Amino acid sequence: RQTGNGATLAPFAGETDIFITPGFEFRVVERLLTNFHLPRSTLMMLVSAFAGHDRVMALYHHAVESRYRFFSYGDAMLLDTD
Structure with a gap:
């Protein structure tokens, strides 16, 4: 296999x-398919x-304002490099 x-x-x-x-x-x-992580965690890094x-912080701000659920019963996000 080859990379892009x-x-x-x-x-x-x-x-x-x-x-x-x-x-x-x-x-x-x-x-990258992942859930929302705690601030200052290695997963957040x-x-x-x-x-x-900046993009991730904007997503988190939207999630908090929209009252998404975090952690074990939380929502997930699909991130793209674009």
């Missing part, structure tokens, strides 16, 4: 020390790195 930029993907088993924060360059993933911090 032509890089070859290969199976891998093991651990990694990657910590994804804003500025990380996603080369394979184009969409991942989502912000993927979709952009």
